[in-house]
Amino acid sequence: MAGGTKRDYDGNARAKTSQQLPRGRFHAMFENIRDELDEHYDRRERVIKASRDVTAQSKKIIFTLQRVKELNKDFPGDIQKDVDTRLKEIAKLLSPIAADVQSINRYRYGNSLKCLEELVEALSFAHYLRHQKVITPEETQAATPADVLLTPHDYMFGLFDLFGELMRFATVTTAQSGKLVGDHERNILSDIQELGCSFEMLPQIPTKDFRGKMEVMRQSINKVEKLGYGLVVRGSERPKGWVPDTRDDIPRPASPV
């Protein structure tokens, strides 16, 4: 087997330098090993790069979705367009590395592919806003814009992150509409509580990651619960139909006097 190509930081082939080194007895064997390791390192590098960009795009989708005001409605045109273009971007990023994470390599680079959790978060948030339902693993896989397998772990940890988004969404919409949004005799508070209970009832995984996510989840639920409390206690003081002014262009008094 011929020796492999050394590559520099940018992946360009580099002139061979190994000739000057003394040729030990195990030279050929180590050259083979080097080729194998290079292949592995290059692959991991590609996955990490793509993953970082997919994470960034997913986060932007989430920011865009936080501008949605209502549940169970089609997204406004500009938001839908923005989400679509970003998903296309993600497809473009993931497709080239799809081959790198097939079969045995799916879990090998699982840690480098944390972007999928972020993607699940975005997809599940969009799904909730549109349908007020939690996306299923099958729907998530179908919505993933590339031939990359989502693991149950990706799905579960993506859902964990959904709590933070639901909390933010609940806070903003409650402030704007004066009530907890929701249809079908459910509202976002009961939804987040129900989802939280489901997680609480899962067998606990003894990892720091899992415990941390559980803690953040509880805090998010707690914040939405306080919103509900505030509405009952103080909401009666609000005139019916009163909505805080959300227009930004109203000139504020220059000084409070």
Next chain:
Amino acid sequence: MAAPPPTLLDPSIFASLEAKLEEETQIRDTLAQLVQRLDRSVATAQGLLSRVHSTPRSRYPQLVAQVEAAVKDEAAIISELDKVASQHPYYKYNYKWTRSVQHAIGTAIYCAWLGGFPPKAPESEQASEAAASSSSASSKEAEIGRLLTLEEVGAIFSVPTNLKSRDAFHLTIEEYLLSLADLTSDLARLATNAVTLGDFQLPLTISAFVKDLFAGFQLLNLKNDIIRKRADGVKYEVKRVEDVVYDLSLRGLIQRPGAAAGAGGADTVMEAAE
């Protein structure tokens, strides 16, 4: 009000998550038990191997035979591990066993270095496992300083190596390289202890071997990871052995190529052990 109000959660979602998590816990428990047994077996082999430091070279064959038996004991457990692990994605659970397997590989390599697992006469050792080792132990002088390749280690343990397209249990290149680094540090210790036992030739064999390994490590384009850390450490072992060789040659205790052999080799040996 519409007919049946849609629910938040498809009940199958968390039912299947729960089932998966419970399955994972079971798998981890099963693997933990296997790994614990493997660790014990490896410890036995390592314990036997540690006797090499106080064993003169003439008695290596007996020691090696014991280690070979211990390695076969490891192989039996590894084949059980293979059966369990191959049912699941390899890299999902390999953190459970990779260190133990690395040490097991290390014992096999060390054993072969000391003359164990002799290669089959017609050069094709792949065919069957190391069945011939014990029977042919006395056939001819065992060669010291032989390096098993990863494939040969795989043959001893009857498991595949460096799988790339099939998702099943195997020995990895990383485990092999780390076990080589382990080997160099123990050989460096052996170099000094061999001198104490009056064996002045072994440090030369070790020195050449460790240098060749070091040259091999230098061929790798390593990232900033554990292999790099361990490979960087090999040079200190090289130096340790070189120091021993230096001490010996400074005092004229080893034959130099070309120079006439010291008349009374045995006498100088005695003097050296001060």
